[in-house]
Amino acid sequence: MARVKSWAEESQSRDAEFFIQAAVNSLESSKNHFDDNDEKSRIISFSIEQLQLLSRTKYGRNYSPELNVFAYVIHATSAAAYQVLLDQRLLCLPSVSTLKKITRRLDSNNGLDNSAYLTLRASKLNELQRTVILIIDEIYVAKRVEYSAGQVVGLTSDGDVASTLLCFAVKSLACKYVDLVAIYPMAKLTAEKLYNCYKDVMQQLIKVSLKVIAMHVC
Secondary structure, eight states: OHHHHHHHHHHHHSOHHHHHHHHHHHHHHHHTTSOTTSHHHHHHHHHHHHHHHHTSOGGGOOOOHHHHHHHHHHHHHOHHHHHHHHHHTSSOOOOHHHHHHHHSOOBTTTTBSOHHHHHHHHHTSOTTTTOEEEEEEEEEOOOOOEEETTEEESBOTTSOBOOEEEEEEEEESSSSOEEEEEEEEESSOOHHHHHHHHHHHHHHHHHHHHHHHHHHHO
């Protein structure tokens, strides 16, 4: 009975972070029983990330590419609905300003890129870890245009209604580092548009790489 009593008293003395981490460890163990493409595995992965984000401060959170894309799809479908999700604070989601930084078209002439964020992330990796592969994926979204908070959402850079999102991400070959580089709303994806987006992303990554190399040399 003394042993049982000590268990109860010990659990009461521990803070919430201990139990959150225990839940994460338990979910990670259960995830090993499913394939990566299994629906249950994806739900468990989402839950793990939400719990891990919960333990970090609002300004110290790094969202996975999957969560960033998921958030943008909701925002592109309905900016008002996404704002409701943010206001309810039931999920740890990227802010609207964060989505704008990673989803606007890259343009080195006017500075509309997220090179500062990528440079900061890459600067924490060593030379081997900075060897990455480029991942390209296309996601279908509902064709809808909305006016919210003084902005029109759901249009491509050409002014057409977007039906897909062309996503670019980088993944390290030597560690678990993964980051979303850019998302391009598309009405109709062609070889020329794909090449132009690819060229923009590669220019962005080269610029980031040169900045990081200069930082390490200094």
